[in-house]
Amino acid sequence: MPFDAPAPVLRHDALNRDHFLLTLECPSIAREARAGQFVMLQTRAGFDPLLRRPMSICRVLPGRRGRIQILYKIVGEGTRYLSQQPVGALVPTLGPLGKGFRLPDGGTRPILVSGGVGIAIFPFLVESLRAARRETPLLVYGARSRGDLVALEFFRKKRVPVRLATEDGSAGTRGLVTRVLEPILADAGGAPLEIFACGPTPMLKAVGALALGAGIPCQLALESQMPCGIGVCLGCVTRCPADQRGPVFRRVCTEGPVFRADEVVL
Amino acid sequence: MRDASPRPADVDLSVSLGPLRLKNPVVAASGTFGYGCEFAPYLRLADLGGFVTKGLSLLPRRGNAPPRTCETPSGMLNAIGLANVGVEAFLAEKLPALRDCGTAVIANVFGETQEEYVAVSRRLNGAPGLAALELNLSCPNTEKGGLAFGVSPPVVREVVAAVRRAAPDQPLIVKLTPNITDVAAAGRAAKEGGADILSLVNTFLGMAIDLKTRRPVLDNVVGGLSGPAIKPLALYMVHRVHREVGLPVLGMGGISRVEDALEFMLAGSSAVQVGTLNFFDPTGSVRLVREIEAWCVREGVRAVREITGTLRLPASGTPTPPAG
Ligand SMILES: Cc1cc2nc3c(=O)[nH]c(=O)nc-3n(C[C@H](O)[C@H](O)[C@H](O)COP(=O)(O)OP(=O)(O)OC[C@H]3O[C@@H](n4cnc5c(N)ncnc54)[C@H](O)[C@@H]3O)c2cc1C
Ligand SMILES: Cc1cc2nc3c(=O)[nH]c(=O)nc-3n(C[C@H](O)[C@H](O)[C@H](O)COP(=O)(O)O)c2cc1C
Ligand code: FES
Numbered sequence: 001m002p003f004d005a006p007a008p009v010l011r012h013d014a015l016n017r018d019h020f021l022l023t024l025e026c027p028s029i030a031r032e033a034r035a036g037q038f039v040m041l042q043t044r045a046g047f048d049p050l051l052r053r054p055m056s057i058c059r060v061l062p063g064r065r066g067r068i069q070i071l072y073k074i075v076g077e078g079t080r081y082l083s084q085q086p087v088g089a090l091v092p093t094l095g096p097l098g099k100g101f102r103l104p105d106g107g108t109r110p111i112l113v114s115g116g117v118g119i120a121i122f123p124f125l126v127e128s129l130r131a132a133r134r135e136t137p138l139l140v141y142g143a144r145s146r147g148d149l150v151a152l153e154f155f156r157k158k159r160v161p162v163r164l165a166t167e168d169g170s171a172g173t174r175g176l177v178t179r180v181l182e183p184i185l186a187d188a189g190g191a192p193l194e195i196f197a198c199g200p201t202p203m204l205k206a207v208g209a210l211a212l213g214a215g216i217p218c219q220l221a222l223e224s225q226m227p228c229g230i231g232v233c234l235g236c237v238t239r240c241p242a243d244q245r246g247p248v249f250r251r252v253c254t255e256g257p258v259f260r261a262d263e264v265v266l
Numbered sequence: 267m268r269d270a271s272p273r274p275a276d277v278d279l280s281v282s283l284g285p286l287r288l289k290n291p292v293v294a295a296s297g298t299f300g301y302g303c304e305f306a307p308y309l310r311l312a313d314l315g316g317f318v319t320k321g322l323s324l325l326p327r328r329g330n331a332p333p334r335t336c337e338t339p340s341g342m343l344n345a346i347g348l349a350n351v352g353v354e355a356f357l358a359e360k361l362p363a364l365r366d367c368g369t370a371v372i373a374n375v376f377g378e379t380q381e382e383y384v385a386v387s388r389r390l391n392g393a394p395g396l397a398a399l400e401l402n403l404s405c406p407n408t409e410k411g412g413l414a415f416g417v418s419p420p421v422v423r424e425v426v427a428a429v430r431r432a433a434p435d436q437p438l439i440v441k442l443t444p445n446i447t448d449v450a451a452a453g454r455a456a457k458e459g460g461a462d463i464l465s466l467v468n469t470f471l472g473m474a475i476d477l478k479t480r481r482p483v484l485d486n487v488v489g490g491l492s493g494p495a496i497k498p499l500a501l502y503m504v505h506r507v508h509r510e511v512g513l514p515v516l517g518m519g520g521i522s523r524v525e526d527a528l529e530f531m532l533a534g535s536s537a538v539q540v541g542t543l544n545f546f547d548p549t550g551s552v553r554l555v556r557e558i559e560a561w562c563v564r565e566g567v568r569a570v571r572e573i574t575g576t577l578r579l580p581a582s583g584t585p586t587p588p589a590g
Contacts, residue, residue, distance in 0.1 A: 002307055002308070004308060004548060004549060047340040047493070047522065048339055048340050049337060050337060050340055050341065050342065050493055050494065050542070050546055051337050051342065051545060051546050052546055092547075094548065224332070225333060225335050225336065225337075227335050227337075227342055227344075227542075227545045228545040228546075228548070230304060230305075230308075230548060231300065231304050232299060232300035232304045232305070232544065233297075233298065233335065233344070233346070233545055234320075234329060234334070234346045234349050235334045235335035235344060235346065236332075236335075237329070237332050237334065239331065239332065245328075246328065247328060247331065248328065249328055249329060249331075249332065
């Protein structure tokens with residue numbers, strides 16, 4: 001049962017100029033959330049911005065307090081207002097929403113592919129994989145520049161190997177994540193892989209195409225404008241393979257946000 | 267000693283709109299409440315005066331390509347494209363589960379031709395558990411060049427009369443489009459066609475442009491504007507239709523706070539619908555019910571229906587275009 005109530009801000013840390021880590025107390029969300037699910041946050045009281053903003057549940061913290069963390073980047077007005085919420089403020093929070101990741105079967109190596117702030121979805125997945133005793137994943141993480149890479153410390157502590165790509169070459173391989181991903185898929189040496197990706201749509205499109213080409217199962221966490229987040233406005237749809245009757249659209253908020261690469265046409 | 271002002275239990279929230287009786291004056295608007303069941307995890311449907319389903323067509327429709335929505339200052343644009351399950355699936359899969367939901371279920375109906383309006387309405391006529399039909403006249407009329415049915419009073423009169431004949435057993439709400447110079451003329455035409463109730467307003471045509479790409483934001487280019495931004499425009503239209511047509515009015519457009527709902531009632535609404543609020547505050551509609559009740563207690567109003575149309579107008583209160 002989704003929870004909708006004002007959640008107190010317990011901590012609010014700037015990770016760098018435009019990335020923030022928000023810790024909220026909302027026990028029922030913490031109890032029920034699964035990796036890949038999201039919440040809708042009101043970023044400011046009043047009507048401007050009007051709509052809540054979807055944010056992945058980055059982590060559920062251990063302990064009885066029922067704390068969740070949101071990692072976000074300021075991209076516009078809503079996230080800017082959110083970044084001004086002080087400790088103790090109440091942020092109306094609705095969730096957990098959507099269908100999260102399906103965890104891989106045992107014996108499959110998870111490859112996590114992240115572009116930009118898409119990284120926010122992966123700490124929870126890493127901890128879920130660990131809890132389910134799955135293989136340690138490999139993280140392939142791309143960003144524009146070194147300064148845009150966040151949360152690396154978390155993955156280091158969890159002993160998750162990380163391969164970096166930056167567009168300006170300031171860290172890791174110069175170029176897009178797919179440049180790092182391609183040789184990994186080619187050199188898997190027959191070990192079964194499964195890809196989990198989150199990032200900008202062009203990246204998801206490229207990663208999905210690589211995976212489909214290589215016959216590797218692949219789950220994509222999509223982004224979309226979400227006025228309601230609960231499946232009623234029909235605004236957040238993504239295009240899926242057409243059938244005899246024409247184009248097919250599915251709601252990212254309720255049928256996703258995680259889809260198999262072969263289920264969507266990006 | 268007992269206080270003379272009414273306590274919550276004493277306030278009568280029920281309202282009547284012609285043949286339609288609602289337990290309270292807050293109704294969730296079409297397209298913002300799914301088929302009702304989607305909201306069951308968030309609120310008790312029985313706490314609402316009623317809700318209107320997503321618009322139903324004869325056949326299922328998948329709607330427009332994304333992006334379908336865009337936020338605007340205190341509002342949003344949508345071009346969903348009237349995606350819906352179709353009238354047969356609604357009757358078979360949605361309505362039976364709603365029969366005991368404890369509130370009025372109103373089916374919103376549209377068609378691209380008059381025949382489609384008639385066919386959908388005939389199919390819904392007398393369906394058990396349905397409290398009323400609401401005709402969405404904002405739909406493009408494919409037979410008459412794609413302009414909305416609701417913009418031409420003669421067309422309004424004709425389609426309403428045809429539906430009235432096809433669905434004689436259901437209270438008939440006709441939902442007016444605001445994208446018209448004289449909304450009262452459309453309201454009068456709906457009355458002549460046999461409407462029991464008028465609901466207004468649907469969304470205002472609008473658009474948004476992405477300056478970076480120099481393209482329209484919506485794939486459909488044009489969308490419908492809703493939310494707090496449209497409230498003054500909608501309130502004015504409700505005021506005019508109430509004064510000039512003489513049918514019960516279900517007013518809506520940007521209602522987000524209890525004050526908004528009460529203003530619409532003063533302007534002539536017998537009950538109100540809330541739309542976009544359901545998106546950004548999924549329990550907001552039931553909060554409005556409680557707050558209307560609390561307001562009545564505070565103001566000593568014993569029956570909320572008494573405030574409808576009690577706007578105090580200046581002596582020269584006929585609405586005319588302002589000068590200056
Ligand atoms: C399921 C889901 C989970 C998400 N999780 C996170 C997260 O964990 N951390 C995070 O930082 N962001 C996340 N996002 C994206 C986040 O919702 C947007 O960045 C936010 O809505 C922007 O709001 P704003 O008011 O700051 O920007 P706006 O003023 O709305 O927009 C500013 C710019 O951002 C773009 N934008 C707006 N919404 C989105 C969107 N949904 N996706 C991509 N670009 C967008 C606009 O096109 C515009 O160029 C998620 C989105 C979805 C759908
Ligand atoms: C996403 C969306 C979908 C809608 N779909 C319908 C519909 O199917 N039929 C209809 O008559 N009105 C539809 N409407 C219009 C609303 O019912 C309402 O008239 C309008 O949004 C104004 O009210 P509001 O400002 O409270 O949202 C829709 C509105 C929105 C925002
Ligand atoms: S955001 Fe409203 S249906 Fe998905």
